[in-house]
Amino acid sequence: MPKQKLHPLPSSAFQILLSLAGEDLHGYGIMRQVAEQTGGRMRLGPGTLYSSIQSLSEEKLIEELNLREDEKPGQERRRYYRLTPAGRKVARTEAERLAELLRVARTKKIWKGDYV
Amino acid sequence: MSERIYAWLLRLYPSCFRAEYGEEALQLFRDRCRQERGFFAAMRLWLDLLADLAISVPRQYRHVQPAPIGASAGRRPDGTPSFCVLEGHSPRLGSLLLGAVLSAAAASIPIGHIANYRPFRSALAAHSPGYARWPPTSFRMTQAAGGSGQSGSRDFPSKPMVAQLASGFLQPPGAQPQSQEAPRAGARPAVERGNVGAPERQRVIHAIVANIKQHYVDPMVAEKMAAMLLAHETAGDYNAITDGAALAALLTRQLRDASQDPHLDVVYSQAPLHPPGLTSERLARYRVAMEQQNCAFEKVEVLPHNIGYLKLNSFPEPSICGAAATAAMASLNDADAIIFDLRDNRGGYPEMVMQIAAHLFDHPEYMYNPRENTTERSWTASPVAGARLADKPVYVLTSGRTFSGAEHFSYDLKMLKRATIVGERTGGAAHSGVFHRIDDHFGMGIPEARAINPFGKSDWEGTGVEPDVKVKAADALITAERLVQTKLKKK
Numbered sequence: 001m002p003k004q005k006l007h008p009l010p011s012s013a014f015q016i017l018l019s020l021a022g023e024d025l026h027g028y029g030i031m032r033q034v035a036e037q038t039g040g041r042m043r044l045g046p047g048t049l050y051s052s053i054q055s056l057s058e059e060k061l062i063e064e065l066n067l068r069e070d071e072k073p074g075q076e077r078r079r080y081y082r083l084t085p086a087g088r089k090v091a092r093t094e095a096e097r098l099a100e101l102l103r104v105a106r107t108k109k110i111w112k113g114d115y116v
Numbered sequence: 117m118s119e120r121i122y123a124w125l126l127r128l129y130p131s132c133f134r135a136e137y138g139e140e141a142l143q144l145f146r147d148r149c150r151q152e153r154g155f156f157a158a159m160r161l162w163l164d165l166l167a168d169l170a171i172s173v174p175r176q177y178r179h180v181q182p183a184p185i186g187a188s189a190g191r192r193p194d195g196t197p198s199f200c201v202l203e204g205h206s207p208r209l210g211s212l213l214l215g216a217v218l219s220a221a222a223a224s225i226p227i228g229h230i231a232n233y234r235p236f237r238s239a240l241a242a243h244s245p246g247y248a249r250w251p252p253t254s255f256r257m258t259q260a261a262g263g264s265g266q267s268g269s270r271d272f273p274s275k276p277m278v279a280q281l282a283s284g285f286l287q288p289p290g291a292q293p294q295s296q297e298a299p300r301a302g303a304r305p306a307v308e309r310g311n312v313g314a315p316e317r318q319r320v321i322h323a324i325v326a327n328i329k330q331h332y333v334d335p336m337v338a339e340k341m342a343a344m345l346l347a348h349e350t351a352g353d354y355n356a357i358t359d360g361a362a363l364a365a366l367l368t369r370q371l372r373d374a375s376q377d378p379h380l381d382v383v384y385s386q387a388p389l390h391p392p393g394l395t396s397e398r399l400a401r402y403r404v405a406m407e408q409q410n411c412a413f414e415k416v417e418v419l420p421h422n423i424g425y426l427k428l429n430s431f432p433e434p435s436i437c438g439a440a441a442t443a444a445m446a447s448l449n450d451a452d453a454i455i456f457d458l459r460d461n462r463g464g465y466p467e468m469v470m471q472i473a474a475h476l477f478d479h480p481e482y483m484y485n486p487r488e489n490t491t492e493r494s495w496t497a498s499p500v501a502g503a504r505l506a507d508k509p510v511y512v513l514t515s516g517r518t519f520s521g522a523e524h525f526s527y528d529l530k531m532l533k534r535a536t537i538v539g540e541r542t543g544g545a546a547h548s549g550v551f552h553r554i555d556d557h558f559g560m561g562i563p564e565a566r567a568i569n570p571f572g573k574s575d576w577e578g579t580g581v582e583p584d585v586k587v588k589a590a591d592a593l594i595t596a597e598r599l600v601q602t603k604l605k606k607k
Contacts (some may be wrong), residue, residue, distance in 0.1 A: 022492075027140050028147040045168020046141035047129065051176055054137065066399060079140060085489065085564055086331065086551070107387070 006059055008057070009094050010034055013052045017061060017083060017091040026078040037075055053081060061087030118158075122165065128173050289382075307354075312360045321349050323554040324367065324382065328566060331562045332551065341374045360384040360557055378577075381561035388556040395524045403436050411437035412464075415457070416444045421599050424451030424508075425593075429466025431521045434471055441468060445475045445503065453509040453600045457526070459539060459589050463520025467493075473525060477532055478506035483528040486546045486575050489565045509603055510535040511596040514581065515589035518542040526581045531571040536599065537583040539592035546577035
């Protein structure tokens with residue numbers, strides 16, 4: 001797979017990284033968390049979600065958890081994902097990039113907001 | 117019905133994607149159907165799905181295209197390699213056979229001609245006691261050969277949160293660490309030493325440059341180190357070095373000089389390094405080993421005078437041993453004091469350190485871990501429901517072989533004045549590097565995290581954790597028992 005897939009980081013991938021910052025989630029959990037953190041503006045469909053998950057896993061920014069302690073036999077098996085330290089770093093870098101962008105926007109007086 | 121339609125639509129995706137995520141995508145569809153009921157919700161769901169298909173199907177095909185060129189199309193999260201085929205159908209049997217014959221013929225030529233060729237010995241790894249231990253013994257040989265002045269008995273760090281589960285901490289505690297019997301560098305016959313040719317040298321240096329740029333905690337310093345290595349390469353400074361260990365030692369020294377960071381390491385291993393990630397096979401082996409060894413809880417008992425005694429030889433993987441740890445702690449809930457015997461504990465998973473420590477506090481407590489960034493995970497999940505140990509005296513027994521994760525446990529409890537450390541000074545392995553495998557023989561450790569140490573600048577790196585009560589490791593238990601008795605009598 002080409003490396004450029006995550007460079008620049010697509011906003012869906014960034015949102016997924018952010019959604020996993022707090023806790024490990026499965027696919028549907030990620031979708032809901034992303035919807036929540038974007039105020040319902042971004043509803044990831046299965047295709048977008050899992051292709052992002054695929055790229056993020058390949059780049060080792062997230063990892064799939066092999067086991068869940070609370071998993072019971074017979075239950076629907078769900079795959080949980082966790083943010084790796086590398087993923088956290090990428091998310092932080094992206095947040096810093098956006099913060100820098102906001103700073104510029106403020107100096108150009110096209111945006112007035114709290115200090116970021 | 118709608119599920120079937122969606123299942124059918126999923127066939128638009130490349131087969132590789134479907135095999136990996138098809139079931140998950142369906143599951144997500146089912147979840148949404150279950151949650152989003154009503155006409156408008158259903159309309160919105162289908163609009164979402166169609167938009168999603170329109171965007172993601174072409175993207176998937178765009179990304180599948182280059183896969184065969186890259187040979188291996190990345191790895192699945194569980195570590196097994198996967199390949200993508202462009203067609204939805206698998207190749208015919210005849211083509212597969214022809215392919216097998218041709219590749220066998222092609223492979224036999226280099227195998228016959230390259231004297232140093234060593235196949236990847238996964239089967240051998242299965243029999244080695246330190247199977248999941250990295251770096252193999254030669255890590256220490258590299259250290260010795262490099263004369264870096266660092267203690268030869270250092271263990272390498274692990275950061276299980278990354279897929280670096282390949283680290284040494286997976287070693288079942290029963291297996292003796294290989295470091296003890298590691299041959300010294302000088303003792304190795306020259307013939308055996310790995311020779312490194314120009315192409316490999318170049319590849320290793322470039323991989324190091326790329327890894328540092330991508331992972332090193334300080335990007336500015338990373339750039340500086342990268343420029344330094346490339347400058348040396350251009351100047352031809354590496355051309356004369358054909359010995360893998362010597363190359364690794366030189367690169368380590370140069371990186372450390374340029375960064376002033378003693379945690380950077382380049383490692384050469386004569387034996388092939390494990391590929392990264394915890395394969396299901398190795399995980400299964402680890403699970404069996406843990407079951408046989410009661411999850412490294414060698415003893416959990418109540419000593420005379422109602423002293424809870426817990427001999428723990430590793431901090432095992434929490435998803436496998438979480439229940440065992442909870443049970444062990446619960447069985448000592450009514451003791452008047454707890455002695456943790458970590459004299460044979462070589463480390464383990466920080467999550468398990470946190471899980472056990474959580475029982476000892478009635479409020480979340482910050483546990484400094486030099487290997488990880490400070491996050492919400494750095495606080496214990498205290499109070500633990502039902503635990504009655506938060507106000508009981510705690511003693512930790514240590515020895516010179518108490519290592520790594522066990523030092524994390526000892527250091528933090530000592531600094532928090534939550535435990536009295538009895539025994540010998542610990543091994544002193546606080547590395548904050550994460551291992552990156554470069555190829556079968558080279559790897560490197562790169563610090564990626566910066567944690568806040570509330571107890572001052574230095575931790576136990578190189579120095580070990582100093583016990584509060586210094587006695588020989590062999591006398592630590594009896595000393596601690598006496599201390600507990602004195603303390604309990606005073607009450």
